[in-house]
Amino acid sequence: MEKQIAANAKPTAPHSPKVKVRMESLSQIRKIILTLLMSGFALLMVMPFIWMISTSFKSPADVFTYPIQWIPSSLNWEHHIKVWSGADTFATYYLNSLKISLISTIGAVFLSAFAAYGFARIQFKGRETLFLIYLSMMMVPPQVLFVPKFLMFEWVGIYNTHWALILPGMFTIFGVFMLRQFFLSVPSEISEAAFIDGAGHLRIFFRLILPLAKPALATLAIIDFSWHWNDYENALVFLIDKDLYTVPLGLQNFILENNVDYNGMMAAATAGIIPMIIVFLVGQHYIIQGVAGSAVKG
Amino acid sequence: MHKSWMKRQSRLGYLFIGPNMIGVLLFFIIPAVYSFYLMFTDYKFMSPETNFVGLDNIRRMLNDDLFGVALRNTFVFLLAVPVSMGLAFIVAVALNKSVYWQKTLRALYFMPYITSGVAIAFVWMLLFQPTSGPINGFLRGIGITNPPGWLSTTEWSMYAIDIIWIWFMLGYNMIIYLAALQEIPEELVEAARIDGARPWQTIRQVIWPLVSPTTFLLLITGLIMTIKNFGIIQAITQGGPGNSTTVLSLFIYQNAFRYYEMGYAAAISWALFAIIMVFTVLQWLGQKRWVHY
Numbered sequence: 001m002e003k004q005i006a007a008n009a010k011p012t013a014p015h016s017p018k019v020k021v022r023m024e025s026l027s028q029i030r031k032i033i034l035t036l037l038m039s040g041f042a043l044l045m046v047m048p049f050i051w052m053i054s055t056s057f058k059s060p061a062d063v064f065t066y067p068i069q070w071i072p073s074s075l076n077w078e079h080h081i082k083v084w085s086g087a088d089t090f091a092t093y094y095l096n097s098l099k100i101s102l103i104s105t106i107g108a109v110f111l112s113a114f115a116a117y118g119f120a121r122i123q124f125k126g127r128e129t130l131f132l133i134y135l136s137m138m139m140v141p142p143q144v145l146f147v148p149k150f151l152m153f154e155w156v157g158i159y160n161t162h163w164a165l166i167l168p169g170m171f172t173i174f175g176v177f178m179l180r181q182f183f184l185s186v187p188s189e190i191s192e193a194a195f196i197d198g199a200g201h202l203r204i205f206f207r208l209i210l211p212l213a214k215p216a217l218a219t220l221a222i223i224d225f226s227w228h229w230n231d232y233e234n235a236l237v238f239l240i241d242k243d244l245y246t247v248p249l250g251l252q253n254f255i256l257e258n259n260v261d262y263n264g265m266m267a268a269a270t271a272g273i274i275p276m277i278i279v280f281l282v283g284q285h286y287i288i289q290g291v292a293g294s295a296v297k298g
Numbered sequence: 299m300h301k302s303w304m305k306r307q308s309r310l311g312y313l314f315i316g317p318n319m320i321g322v323l324l325f326f327i328i329p330a331v332y333s334f335y336l337m338f339t340d341y342k343f344m345s346p347e348t349n350f351v352g353l354d355n356i357r358r359m360l361n362d363d364l365f366g367v368a369l370r371n372t373f374v375f376l377l378a379v380p381v382s383m384g385l386a387f388i389v390a391v392a393l394n395k396s397v398y399w400q401k402t403l404r405a406l407y408f409m410p411y412i413t414s415g416v417a418i419a420f421v422w423m424l425l426f427q428p429t430s431g432p433i434n435g436f437l438r439g440i441g442i443t444n445p446p447g448w449l450s451t452t453e454w455s456m457y458a459i460d461i462i463w464i465w466f467m468l469g470y471n472m473i474i475y476l477a478a479l480q481e482i483p484e485e486l487v488e489a490a491r492i493d494g495a496r497p498w499q500t501i502r503q504v505i506w507p508l509v510s511p512t513t514f515l516l517l518i519t520g521l522i523m524t525i526k527n528f529g530i531i532q533a534i535t536q537g538g539p540g541n542s543t544t545v546l547s548l549f550i551y552q553n554a555f556r557y558y559e560m561g562y563a564a565a566i567s568w569a570l571f572a573i574i575m576v577f578t579v580l581q582w583l584g585q586k587r588w589v590h591y
Contacts, residue, residue: 027396035397038389042406045465049409051432052421064430066439115318123304124311130319137326139578141526143550143567147336147560148329171321201310230415232529237555248416252533255420265420272417280412284405287412291470292477 049273056080056267063262079267083254088242090271093250100162100246101228104169109221112175113213117205119176120183121191131180138173146237153238164238165246169228175220178290182216183209219290222283226276247272336564343558355565365566367541368549372525374456375545378463379520383513385464386471391501393472394479404476408469419533422462423449449535452542459531459543463524471516478512479505511585518581522574546570 050070055063056079058072083090118124119131149168153159158167190212191204199207210217232248239245245253254268280287312319337355341348359365393403410418425433426448437445448458482505490500506513528548531537537544537552544552547570554563 031396031398034392035399038392038397038403039399041389042403045468046406046409048418048421048425048465049413051425052417055424063424064427064432064435066430066432066435068432068435111318111321115315118311118314122307122311122314124308125304127311130315133327134322137322137330139571139574140326140330141547141567141570141574143526143547144333144564144571145326145329146551146567147554147564148332149325150554151332151560152329168321168325171318171325173322173326176318201314205314226412230413232416232533233551236529236532237551248529251416251420262424265424269417269420272415273413276413277409280405280409288404288408288473292473 052266052269052273056263056270058263060261060263076263079261079263080270082261082264083267083271088245088250088253090247090250090254090268092243093245093247094275096162096244097229097246100165100169101225103166104228105221105225107166107170108172108175108224109217111170112172112179112220113210113217114205115176116179116183117201117209120180121204121209122201134173134176138177142233150237159238160240160244162244165228165231165234168234172224175224178220179213179216182213186212215286215289218283219286222279222286223290226279226287229276229279247275333564333567336561337568339561341561341564343560345558348561351561355562358562359565359569364541364544364549368544368546371456371541371543372545372547375459375463376521376524378460378467379517379524381460382464382467383471383516383520386468387475387506387509387513389468390472390475390479391505394476404473407472410466411469414466415529416533418462418466419530422458423534426458450539452540455535455539455542459534462530462534466530467520467524471520474512474516475509478509482508514584515581518577518584522577525570525573525577546573 051068054070054072057075057077058069059074059076062069062072119127149164150159153164158164186209190208194204194208230248231246232252235246235249239249242253251268251272255265258264258268338350338352339348340351340354389407393400393407397403425431428434428445428447428450431448433448434445446454446458448454486504486508487500490504495503526547528545528551531543531545531548532551535543537548546566550563550566550570553559553566
C-alpha cells in the first residue's frame with residue numbers, strides 16, 4: 001500500500017519553518033471550511049425535524065407557503081392542545097408506551113445478564129450448541145414469527161393486551177449476545193480469587209460481575225428502551241383496542257382521523273419524537289458506544 | 299476434572315440460562331417451527347378446516363406476479379444501503395478529526411436513527427407533497443418546472459422511500475465508520491502524509507482499504523436490516539400507489555393480516571428467511587476471507 005503512495009506522490013522538499021507556519025494556518029482554514037460544510041449538511045439532515053416543529057405552530061394557511069416560513073408568523077398552540085386532549089389522547093399512548101417499554105426493558109436486561117453470564121462464565125454440557133441455536137435465531141425475520149405468535153397469543157388469551165408486547169419483549173437475543181461479549185472481557189482472575197474465598201457463581205454474578213457491568217447494562221437498557229418505544233410493527237399486529245395503543249400506533253390513528261389537518265399531524269409527530277430525543281440527549285454516550293461496539297465486535 | 303463438579307457446573311449453567319431459554323423457546327423457536335409447518339398448509343384465519351397442501355404455497359408464490367413485483371421493489375429498496383454508506387463514509391472521514399463541534403455534529407447526524415418510527419414517516423409524507431410540498435417547492439425554485447410526484451406516483455414512490463431510508467440509516471452507518479476510523483493507527487496516515495500523499499490519495503489508498511471489513515459488515519447488516527423493515531412503508535404508503543412500494547416484508551404482513559392467508563404468508567416469510575440466510579453466509583465467509591483485523 002505504502003509503495004503505491006510513494007509511486008503516485010511527487011517528491012517534496014523537507015519543510016522549512018516558514019512553510020510549516022503557512023501550512024498550519026492553511027490547515028486551520030481547511031478545518032473551518034470543512035466545519036462549515038459539515039454543519040450545512042448536518043442542518044440538511046435535521047431540517048425535517050425543524051420543519052415539523054415549525055409547522056406544528058403555524059396557521060393552516062402557512063403550512064405550504066414558499067419560500068418556507070421557518071419561524072411561524074404567530075405561535076399557534078391549538079394543534080398541540082388538540083393532540084393532548086380529546087378521547088384518545090397522547091397522554092394515554094405515552095402511559096401505555098412507558099409501561100410496555102419499561103417492564104420489557106427491565107426484564108430484558110436482567111434475563112439477558114443472567115443468560116449471558118451462563119454462556120460466558122460457566123462450563124457446561126451443550127453450551128456451544130445452545131449458543132449456536134441462539135445466534136441462528138437472529139437470522140429469523142420477525143415476519144416468520146408473526147403468524148404463529150398471533151395464533152399463540154389468541155389461544156392463551158393475551159392477544160390484544162399489553163402482555164403480547166411485554167412478554168416477548170423481555171427476551172432479546174441481541175442482549176444476551178452483547179452482554180456475553182462484555183462478560184468475556186472481564187478477566188477471569190477476578191472470579192478465581194472469589195472462588196478461592198468460597199463464593200459461588202450466584203454470589204460472583206451479583207456481587208462482582210453485575211456491578212462491573214453497569215455501563216454495559218445501561219447501554220443495553222437504553223438501546224432496548226428506544227427499540228420498544230419506537231416499535232410499530234409488533235403493536236400493529238398484536239393490538240386492536242384504541243385505549244391500548246402505544247405512541248407509534250396512536251400517531252397513526254391520529255393521522256388517519258385528521259388527515260387534512262397538517263398542523264395537527266406535525267404536532268402529533270412532535271409528540272411522538274420528543275421522548276426519544278430526550279433519551280438520546282441524556283444517554284447519547286451509551287447509545288453511540290453501544291451501537292458502535294455491537295457492530296464492530298459482532 | 300471431578301465428575302460431580304462437572305455435574306454441578308452443568309446444573310448451574312442451566313439455572314443461569316434457563317429463564318431466558320424458556321422465553322427464547324416460547325417466542326422464537328416454537329413459533330419458527332410452527333411457521334415452517336404452516337407453510338405447507340392452507341391455513342386461513344377462522345376458516346373451518348386446514349389442509350396439508352404440500353408445496354402448493356411455494357408454487358403459488360413462484361407464479362404470483364405480485365410476488366415478483368414485491369421482490370423487485372425490495373431490490374430497489376436495498377439500493378438505499380450502499381448509497382447511505384457512501385455518504386456516511388464521507389461524513390465519518392470529515393468528522394473523524396479535522397472539524398470543530400465534532401460531538402454536536404455527530405449527534406445531529408445520528409438523530410434520525412433514534413427517532414425511528416411513524417413520526418418521521420408522516421413528516422416526509424408532507425415534505426414530499428407533490429403540488430405544494432417544500433421539496434418540490436425548492437425544485438421549482440431552482441428551475442425544475444416539472445418535479446417528480448414522489449410518493450403519489452408509481453415511478454417515483456420507491457425512490458422517495460429510498461431517500462427517507464438513506465437519511466434514516468446515514469447516522470448509524472456514520473457511527474460505525476467512525477469507530478472503525480478510530481482504530482486506524484495514526485502512524486499509517488502520518489506515514490502516507492510524509493510520503494507526500496494528498497488527502498484524497500490517503501483516503502483512497504490507506505483509509506478505504508483499512509476500513510474495508512467495516513464496509514463489508516455494514517453492507518451485509520444493512521441489507522438484512524432493510525429487507526426486514528416494513529413499518530416505515532406501511533405507515534406512509536401501505537404499499538401503494540398501486541403496488542409500487544409493496545416490498546417483500548410488507549407483502550407478508552398484508553397476506554397474513556389483511557387477507558388472512560396465513561399459510562401463504564408463512565411460505566413467503568421463509569423465502570425472506572432464505573434471502574437473509576444468503577446474506578448471513580456471505581458475511582460469515584467474508585469474515586474469514588476479507589476481514590483482516
